[in-house]
Amino acid sequence: MDSASEASFREFVESRSSVLLRVALLLSGGDRGAAEDLLQNALIKAAGRWQRIEEPEAYVRQVLYRQQISRWRLRGRAREHSVAEPPELTTPAGDAAHAVELRLVMGKALRRLTARQRTMLVLRYYEDLPEADVAELLGCSVGTVRSTTRRSLAKLRTMAPELSALASGDALKGGPNHLTEVRP
Incomplete structure (x- = not known):
């Protein structure tokens, strides 16, 4: 060089x-x-x-x-890691600490997913790539991207219900860019 x-x-x-x-x-x-x-x-x-x-x-x-x-x-299949239950979350939605807490909780929630699920969500929502681009990058079909993303979000909602309470409807409810607002 x-x-x-x-x-x-x-x-x-x-x-x-x-x-x-x-x-x-x-x-x-x-x-x-x-x-x-x-x-x-x-x-x-x-x-x-x-x-x-x-x-x-x-x-x-x-x-x-x-x-x-x-x-x-x-x-291969990633082993799941058990984590302690999150503490009670009492931060008001308008507080600056609320955004920090939401990022921390989102980071913990993403770590609960398998590497494949996490990669799909990061590419799809954090990087805001279209499904076709994600499929091309990962070497799979668009249908696989859709189904894996859907299942990953459902698992995230189930495994981390504290996100719904924290986000007050913003982070995980709708829109293709719902994860882009929360950056762990």
Whole structure:
């Protein structure tokens, strides 16, 4: 890599790594170490092809998605992790702490899902990708994306009823972008 390309790559990493780390955190279920590994591996792949990449952020995001897909495919069925019941939530809806609490609860709820379910929801709602794009990225049919997303949301609602109370009808009730408002 020549010095101009190296400078361009460094600038990209400095400006976009925080956003890309948030996506990696969501994909990894909030495991910061796993998210940092995902991002680091994606950036290493991007560095090797830097001079040929036309849209660096799109390239790195796609590498993140595919690496996460490979992880959950290799693991097979993910083991469920038991978690303690959440504490009573009494924060008023207009309070600034309410938004923070909602993000924390959403993060815990997403970690309760399998990696495949979490990946589908992150791609579909956090990244706001159309079903066809999610299907293409994951190598499955649009129908699989629809059914997995529907089942994942139903499981999320069942496993984390505290979200409904916290969100006061915003986070999990309707609209294709209901998860985009809550970023763990």
